[in-house]
Amino acid sequence: MALASGVRFAPRALLRPWALLRGTTLGRTEPAAGGGGDGARRFGSQRVLVEPDAASGVAVMKLRNPPVNALSLELLTELVISLEKLENDKTFRGIILTSDCPRVFCAGLDLTEICGRNPAHCAEYWKAMQELWLRMYLSSLVLVAAINGACPAGGCIIALSCDCRVLADNPKYRIGLNETLLGIIAPFWLKDTYVNTIGHRASEQALQLGSLFPPAEALQVGLVDQVVPEDQVQSTALSEMARWLAVPDHARQLTKNMMRKATADRLLRQRDADTQNFVSFVCRDSIQKSLQAYLEKLRQRKG
Numbered sequence: 001m002a003l004a005s006g007v008r009f010a011p012r013a014l015l016r017p018w019a020l021l022r023g024t025t026l027g028r029t030e031p032a033a034g035g036g037g038d039g040a041r042r043f044g045s046q047r048v049l050v051e052p053d054a055a056s057g058v059a060v061m062k063l064r065n066p067p068v069n070a071l072s073l074e075l076l077t078e079l080v081i082s083l084e085k086l087e088n089d090k091t092f093r094g095i096i097l098t099s100d101c102p103r104v105f106c107a108g109l110d111l112t113e114i115c116g117r118n119p120a121h122c123a124e125y126w127k128a129m130q131e132l133w134l135r136m137y138l139s140s141l142v143l144v145a146a147i148n149g150a151c152p153a154g155g156c157i158i159a160l161s162c163d164c165r166v167l168a169d170n171p172k173y174r175i176g177l178n179e180t181l182l183g184i185i186a187p188f189w190l191k192d193t194y195v196n197t198i199g200h201r202a203s204e205q206a207l208q209l210g211s212l213f214p215p216a217e218a219l220q221v222g223l224v225d226q227v228v229p230e231d232q233v234q235s236t237a238l239s240e241m242a243r244w245l246a247v248p249d250h251a252r253q254l255t256k257n258m259m260r261k262a263t264a265d266r267l268l269r270q271r272d273a274d275t276q277n278f279v280s281f282v283c284r285d286s287i288q289k290s291l292q293a294y295l296e297k298l299r300q301r302k303g
């Protein structure tokens, strides 16, 4: 998205996300329940519901990939497209990102995308993950995460790439990077994002231990900015948004860029190597075995 200074803020898509979406409903516009004018029209896709409010310049973007909003390739792609659509529409200055699935904000990487898949698929998948993170982390819009459910691993990545996080006060809604407990390792750009948010020592502990923080601890460590009763998450996210939108866009955007560019540039410089690392790592027999065992455990603990 172009800034007033002419600086291009978010990297252009290196993917061709549209190719994935043939036959989906992306881009369809429908009236919101009880809505009338343009400001109340919804758009979105199968897995991302966008409720734009032109009057306030704020859109609510809901993840709806049941049962747990696992980040499938399709969901990643649809998120990038929806974000780009809002960024290109000068009406919008902010997005509230939340979940349409009960009790889960986002379960992280869709493990079925990297279990038993060939290296080419894993590479395509990881590039889509990088793309979403880059776009969100550098977005010129204000992004507020209204975290209304569990938020592990890749879910936490999504939340961390927002400007502000509001978490519902429910002990089951834990947030953090639990990768080590699955036998995998957070990539450097995710580690950098963690350090930028909660500091070096807290990240060192939390990453090694694979900590998932319940709300009070997440607040204490600085992983989220507010913890509120579940029925106040949306309204609090809106109040936070108002606070951020009270700042002139150009000053806030340039400051955001100043704070985040070095972290994003590090990935941009090493994107291919990062993809190769990911693919060779997750395709190892030992890693495949532990991911399969983890998925199996998730499936069995149901009911």
Ligand SMILES: CC/C=C\C/C=C\C/C=C\CCC/C=C/C(=O)SCCNC(=O)CCNC(=O)[C@H](O)C(C)(C)COP(=O)(O)OP(=O)(O)OC[C@H]1O[C@@H](n2cnc3c(N)ncnc32)[C@H](O)[C@@H]1OP(=O)(O)O
Residues within 6 Å of the ligand: 067, 068, 070, 103, 104, 106, 107, 108, 109, 110, 111, 112, 150, 152, 153, 154, 155, 178, 179, 182, 184, 185, 186, 187, 277, 278, 281, 282, 295, 298, 299, 300, 301, 302
């Ligand atoms: C040398 C190395 C160099 C470089 C390293 C390079 C790369 C590093 C490699 C990787 C880094 C990746 C970074 C990110 C990682 C991730 O995100 S991994 C995913 C981690 N996610 C989790 O651990 C969460 C797992 N899920 C849960 O804990 C729970 O499901 C929940 C708390 C989110 C919700 O609980 P419930 O509401 O009780 O739901 P269920 O548990 O019953 O689940 C319903 C259904 O969904 C399936 N499922 C859950 N999570 C996932 C998932 N992440 N992917 C795919 N599927 C998932 C679950 O199996 C159930 O399925 P069914 O039984 O209904 O078929």
